[in-house]
Amino acid sequence: xxxxxxxxxxxxxxxxxxxxxxxxxxxxxxxxxxxxxxxxxxxxxxxxxxxxxxxxxxxxxxxxxxxxxxxxxxxxxxxxxxxxxxxxxxxxxxxxxxxxxxxxxxxxxxxxxxxxxxxxxxxxxxxxxxxxxxxxxxxxxxxxxxxxxxxxxxxxxxxxxxxxxxxxxxxxxxxxxxxxxxxxxxxxx
Amino acid sequence: xxxxxxxxxxxxxxxxxxxxxxxxxxxxxxxxxxxxxxxxxxxxxxxxxxxxxxxxxxxxxxxxxxxxxxxxxxxxxxxxxxxxxxxxxxxxxxxxxxxxxxxxxxxxxxxxxxxxxxxxxxxxxxxxxxxxxxxxxxxxxxxxxxxxxxxxxxxxxxxxxxxxxxxxxxxxxxxxxxxxxxxxxxxxxxxxxxxxxxxxxxxxxxxxxxxxxxxxxxxxxxxxxxxxxxxxxxxxxxxxxxxxxxxxxxxxxxxxxxxxxxxxxxxxxxxxxxxxxxxxxxxxxxxxxxxxxxxxxxxxxxxxxxxxxxxxxxxxxxxxxxxxxxxxxxxxxxxxxxxxxxxxxxxxxxxxxxxxxxxxxxxxxxxxxxxxxxxxxxxxxxxxxxxxxxxxxxxxxx
Numbered sequence: 001x002x003x004x005x006x007x008x009x010x011x012x013x014x015x016x017x018x019x020x021x022x023x024x025x026x027x028x029x030x031x032x033x034x035x036x037x038x039x040x041x042x043x044x045x046x047x048x049x050x051x052x053x054x055x056x057x058x059x060x061x062x063x064x065x066x067x068x069x070x071x072x073x074x075x076x077x078x079x080x081x082x083x084x085x086x087x088x089x090x091x092x093x094x095x096x097x098x099x100x101x102x103x104x105x106x107x108x109x110x111x112x113x114x115x116x117x118x119x120x121x122x123x124x125x126x127x128x129x130x131x132x133x134x135x136x137x138x139x140x141x142x143x144x145x146x147x148x149x150x151x152x153x154x155x156x157x158x159x160x161x162x163x164x165x166x167x168x169x170x171x172x173x174x175x176x177x178x179x180x181x182x183x184x185x186x187x188x189x
Numbered sequence: 190x191x192x193x194x195x196x197x198x199x200x201x202x203x204x205x206x207x208x209x210x211x212x213x214x215x216x217x218x219x220x221x222x223x224x225x226x227x228x229x230x231x232x233x234x235x236x237x238x239x240x241x242x243x244x245x246x247x248x249x250x251x252x253x254x255x256x257x258x259x260x261x262x263x264x265x266x267x268x269x270x271x272x273x274x275x276x277x278x279x280x281x282x283x284x285x286x287x288x289x290x291x292x293x294x295x296x297x298x299x300x301x302x303x304x305x306x307x308x309x310x311x312x313x314x315x316x317x318x319x320x321x322x323x324x325x326x327x328x329x330x331x332x333x334x335x336x337x338x339x340x341x342x343x344x345x346x347x348x349x350x351x352x353x354x355x356x357x358x359x360x361x362x363x364x365x366x367x368x369x370x371x372x373x374x375x376x377x378x379x380x381x382x383x384x385x386x387x388x389x390x391x392x393x394x395x396x397x398x399x400x401x402x403x404x405x406x407x408x409x410x411x412x413x414x415x416x417x418x419x420x421x422x423x424x425x426x427x428x429x430x431x432x433x434x435x436x437x438x439x440x441x442x443x444x445x446x447x448x449x450x451x452x453x454x455x456x457x458x459x460x461x462x463x464x465x466x467x468x469x470x471x472x473x474x475x476x477x478x479x480x481x482x483x484x485x486x487x488x489x490x491x492x493x494x495x496x497x498x499x500x501x502x503x504x505x506x507x508x509x510x511x512x513x514x515x516x517x518x519x520x521x522x523x524x525x526x527x528x529x530x531x532x533x534x535x536x537x538x539x540x541x542x543x544x545x546x547x548x549x550x551x552x553x554x555x556x557x558x559x560x561x562x563x564x565x566x567x568x569x570x571x572x573x574x575x576x577x578x579x580x581x582x583x584x585x586x587x
Binding site for chain 1: 233234235236237238241242244245246247266267268329330331357358359360362363366367372
């Protein structure tokens with residue numbers, strides 16, 4: 001199967017590409033989401049286009065095959081009418097699939113399933129990374145907020161931490177967010 | 190609102206366009222909150238994404254191109270999940286712009302649909318004689334007002350949109366870039382992107398779509414039919430909040446603040462001046478650079494079934510659907526004037542008594558007689574003088 005990938009996320013593209021190759025597919029082109037999609041489709045003639053749900057160029061894909069008189073291109077669909085469930089799973093995972101050829105839906109299922117799995121996997125990785133980053137950022141901001149409280153109120157580090165934690169609890173905030181709002185308020189004063 | 194809300198936390202989608210303003214205003218001026226709704230407004234990157242996320246339930250509902258719920262219900266959009274609309278968000282707002290080089294070649298005396306099409310037709314004939322590659326005009330979606338109005342204008346001017354040109358779809362925020370790169374020669378797009386092309390120095394607006402169809406419908410508030418059936422009170426509450434927001438935004442004294450809200454929302458990454466102009470200079474008839482954007486007056490929010498009929502007629506004309514489609518039944522299934530009327534009456538908003546009107550008959554302001562007085566309506570003429578009668582339209586009695 002000739003597959004074209006449209007995604008700005010380099011890591012995800014690498015992951016997806018490998019999985020598709022392992023499945024015996026051919027990745028005929030990789031595009032960023034604002035690249036000239038029409039020219040690429042005309043040039044590479046993919047059977048299927050896997051594209052990030054949030055790619056602006058999805059509307060261009062939608063138009064392929066809609067106007068038939070001058071350009072007898074095959075109809076482009078999001079999976080197929082009959083397979084609403086796959087479409088929904090794909091949407092949730094963040095991938096859209098466009099069929100650029102009138103092929104049987106059964107042949108597509110494997111490719112789409114791989115894409116959904118890889119997108120999900122990648123999203124989990126990214127979430128983990130973001131959480132780690134957030135924890136690091138929290139620690140840094142909590143330290144800064146503690147330092148500021150210690151200096152302004154002439155209190156110990158333990159007391160500063162207690163006050164920060166109480167503030168977070170009273171306002172139903174995470175301690176990192178409480179630290180940040182305290183720092184932002186201090187900047188204003 | 191009477192009746193308990195089935196759901197109060199909602200996620201709604203908008204596109205990076207000035208006519209997303211009613212949803213931004215409803216959020217930021219507290220109209221959603223006043224209806225007991227906690228609304229998260231998300232900016233989406235494509236109309237396809239809006240449709241799919243509404244279908245998948247990732248968005249409850251969204252700003253949609255008026256023909257989108259019809260295409261969804263007809264099943265010609267590749268998804269085929271029936272949708273409905275009880276609210277038109279705005280009239281007008283689009284323009285047709287051409288690249289700087291095409292503009293120079295056209296030598297326009299006036300910027301109006303007749304002059305621009307005449308010059309374009311002559312130029313395309315010369316192109317054919319010299320064997321030049323076809324010019325490319327872009328619009329925003331296969332089921333868009335832009336697409337149908339662009340084709341209408343070309344065809345009524347003796348230009349075959351399929352033979353003489355190539356039509357492509359490009360998302361609004363990428364139009365300016367594509368024109369700057371020389372990939373397209375013209376486009377039809379919503380505000381502020383026509384003005385943004387001028388600001389970037391890559392093209393000029395030559396026709397305001399108001400000039401093609403006076404006060405033509407533009408965006409609607411669309412939901413899936415099944416969601417509407419399962420959430421009747423929530424649906425009414427959102428429609429009420431949006432009618433209030435539209436009424437506020439439409440007042441001339443609120444336009445500047447409305448523009449500021451759109452700018453501050455960060456939803457439209459275009460030069461702020463282009464956003465301000467689009468909302469603050471709304472009078473297309475008086476000033477070419479006005480967008481004509483209307484959000485409430487002239488019954489702008491009423492979901493006219495005759496508007497739906499016109500779109501279905503265009504779908505048929507351009508081969509998107511066959512002759513077997515029962516236009517009347519489809520239009521009446523998708524457009525819900527009765528629901529709008531019910532909400533509007535609670536808000537004391539005057540409402541047209543019929544679901545249909547003739548389109549094209551009025552070249553100026555006219556009046557609809559209501560028991561409580563006259564409802565002032567705007568012009569609805571087409572530039573070529575065509576009239577679509579209200580006959581055959583399913584006209585409900587009030």
